[in-house]
Amino acid sequence: MTLRALIWDVDGTLAETERDGHLPAFNRAFADEGLPWHWDASLYGELLRITGGKERIAHWWRGLDPAAAAAPEAAGRIQRLHERKTAHYAQAVRQGAVQLRPGVRRVLVEARLRGLTLAIATTTHEANVRELIDATLGPSARDWFTVVGAGDVVPRKKPAPDVYCWVLEQLRLTAQDALAIEDSAVGAASARAAGLPVLLTRSLYTAADRVGEVLADLDGLGSDDRFASGVAGGAPWQGRVDVDQLERWHAAALRPAAVRA
Ligand code: XBP
Ligand code: MG
Numbered sequence: 445m446t447l448r449a450l451i452w453d454v455d456g457t458l459a460e461t462e463r464d465g466h467l468p469a470f471n472r473a474f475a476d477e478g479l480p481w482h483w484d485a486s487l488y489g490e491l492l493r494i495t496g497g498k499e500r501i502a503h504w505w506r507g508l509d510p511a512a513a514a515a516p517e518a519a520g521r522i523q524r525l526h527e528r529k530t531a532h533y534a535q536a537v538r539q540g541a542v543q544l545r546p547g548v549r550r551v552l553v554e555a556r557l558r559g560l561t562l563a564i565a566t567t568t569h570e571a572n573v574r575e576l577i578d579a580t581l582g583p584s585a586r587d588w589f590t591v592v593g594a595g596d597v598v599p600r601k602k603p604a605p606d607v608y609c610w611v612l613e614q615l616r617l618t619a620q621d622a623l624a625i626e627d628s629a630v631g632a633a634s635a636r637a638a639g640l641p642v643l644l645t646r647s648l649y650t651a652a653d654r655v656g657e658v659l660a661d662l663d664g665l666g667s668d669d670r671f672a673s674g675v676a677g678g679a680p681w682q683g684r685v686d687v688d689q690l691e692r693w694h695a696a697a698l699r700p701a702a703v704r705a
Contacts, residue, residue, distance in 0.1 A: 447694040449622040450555050451611055451640065454566035454573055454594075456627035456647035459542045459580065461568075462492065463648055465533050468541075470497070473528035477521075481508075489649050495567040495601045495630055498526045530569050537575040544580045545645070547665025547672070551685060552581070556588060558687045563591040565611045565624065565635070567601040570594035591615055603630045608638035623694050629653035641697040643690065645672070659693040660685075 455461045467488045474481040481504070483491065494500045501522050505513035512518065536542070555562060564573055573594050577585050591614040598606035612619060619639030626632045627647040632655050635642045644658040645665055655661060659676065666672030666684035673682045677696065683689070 445620045445695075445698050447560065447621070447623060447691050449561035449563060449590075449615060449617055450551075450690070451563045451565050451608065451622050451624045451635070452589075453624070453626045453628075453631045453635075454564060454576065455568055456650060457545070457625055457631070457645060458548055459544050459576060460648050461537075461542050461572075461576065462488070465536050465542045466497070466529075466568075469529045469532035469536060470501070472532040473525050476528050477525055479525075492628075492649055493630070495603070496595075497529055497569070498522050499601065501525055526569075530571055533572055534575045537572075537579045540579065542576065542580070545647075545664055546667035546670065547685060549581065550667070551665055551687070551690075552585075552588065554687050560687065561615060561617070561622075562589050563593070563611050563615060563622075564589050565593045565607045566595075567607065568594060570597070602634035603637065605634055605637035605639075608635050608640055612638065612640075620698055623659065623690060623697075629655045632656065632658055641694060643685070643693065644674075645685075646674075659697055 452458060455466065463485055467483060467485065471482055491500050491504060494503045502513060505518065552562060566573060570592060573592055574586065591611050593607045593611040598610050600606045608624065612622065622640055624635035624640040624642045625645060626635055626642050627645055628650040632642045632644055636656060642658045644655055644661045646653065646663055660674060660681055662672045662674035662681065664672045671682045672685060675681060676693065
């Protein structure tokens with residue numbers, strides 16, 4: 445089966461958006477609403493287990509005050525907070541608060557030249573994806589991605605497989621035609637549950653995640669200045685991930701176990 449598409453996660457994979465983008469945006473939104481809530485970097489690491497900003501706020505609120513969080517007006521307040529948060533995130537990204545991780549632009553450009561389809565599968569708001577692409581690759585790069593599965597496009601967020609299934613459906617591809625690039629256990633579980641082989645490029649918040657089977661478990665994609673390192677096929681691996689390498693991993697993953705051995 446030929447590799448035809450790369451499906452990219454966004455937060456943590458394309459860029460280290462969580463600490464420098466999302467976290468300050470949540471805290472600014474809380475302050476805007478006059479709430480005495482403040483998430484520090486380490487608390488936020490724990491809260492990241494809950495995917496989706498609205499879901500994360502609801503989870504936090506339930507822990508503080510279950511009755512208020514269950515009141516009929518709570519959903520509206522969470523929606524308002526999240527809209528404020530999304531606006532703050534956009535402003536920060538426009539001001540250059542986040543950059544692409546090393547190697548991301550290189551692999552995207554090479555994949556396009558090689559005729560691979562690019563797509564996105566993320567739990568973050570679709571507006572955040574647009575802002576990030578515009579700020580880091582330029583608005584014309586929005587067209588690079590054939591399909592963007594983001595935010596509430598599916599009701600169940602990662603680790604459910606739904607967003608990856610939705611993206612594959614839109615692309616009219618099967619899971620065996622593609623591979624997912626993810627940074628976290630939650631994201632990898634989502635992609636795997638959709639049947640996709642996964643390349644893991646761990647990020648700041650996911651360095652210690654316990655992750656199931658992946659094609660390679662690396663600390664990034666690697667650049668000219670700094671190779672990526674980690675484990676692939678049970679052996680240490682170092683280098684720059686490129687499309688040839690992705691094709692080799694993809695082919696190996698699809699080979700029956702008896703042939704692989
Ligand atoms: C990570 C998430 C997102 C962001 C916040 O998404 O869980 O919820 O933390 O974004 P992924 P929103 O790794 O799948 O890209 O507030 O827009 O949900
Ligand atoms: Mg992620």
